[in-house]
């Protein structure tokens with residue numbers, strides 16, 4: 586079911602989104618060689634709880650942590666562990682925070698020290714692909730317009746578009762309808778209406794688009810070992826366009 590949010594609900598989703606933005610900002614200076622992904626997770630959980638937020642991923646379908654920490658060839662849902670970040674890594678931090686029953690969700694990829702040009706290229710164009718999708722968010726446009734804009738941008742920059750995972754609606758639940766794929770056909774799919782809130786989240790690879798899942802039931806990696814990047818925003822459809830509810834505050 587697709588939900589249309591009231592003014593009151595939108596206000597709570599703005600708060601939840603800002604908590605996500607603030608937590609990303611808080612974590613950034615800790616993302617350095619030597620720290621473990623588990624330590625980042627602990628910092629995030631404490632910070633989120635100190636703001637009165639709830640780390641929604643923790644316990645969701647048995648997921649054990651606050652953050653998803655996806656390093657290099659891990660595309661999404663990397664579980665925080667004792668891996669120590671090293672110079673040259675890239676890491677995607679993805680988190681969902683609940684506030685008074687409403688969710689905010691955003692993922693950004695970070696560099697650890699100096700990274701090679703391929704990784705820089707991948708990150709730059711994955712973020713730009715997200716904004717190509719965001720530009721399509723306005724009443725009357727369709728999910729296919731977003732999907733097609735992301736895919737066209739990504740493929741014209743020779744990046745692989747992971748198809749197994751999608752963006753989604755969001756509200757009281759972290760995953761609501763509609764699905765928001767990163768590939769598709771213009772003019773097709775659900776029509777956007779004022780008051781809908783969706784997450785757009787391109788997951789792009791520097792190599793081929795194929796992925797596999799580890800035995801842990803979560804971690805998704807590229808089959809060819811190429812690095813992946815992932816950027817996600819929570820976005821409200823407004824009267825004549827959209828509002829990003831998880832703006833970058835750094």
Ligand code: MF3
Nearest residue numbers: 642645648653679680681690
């Ligand atoms: N942002 C992720 C998503 O949209 C969060 C899911 S992590 C989970 O899929 F562990 F909670 F599933």
Ligand code: CO
Nearest residue numbers: 690784786817
């Ligand atoms: Co999401």
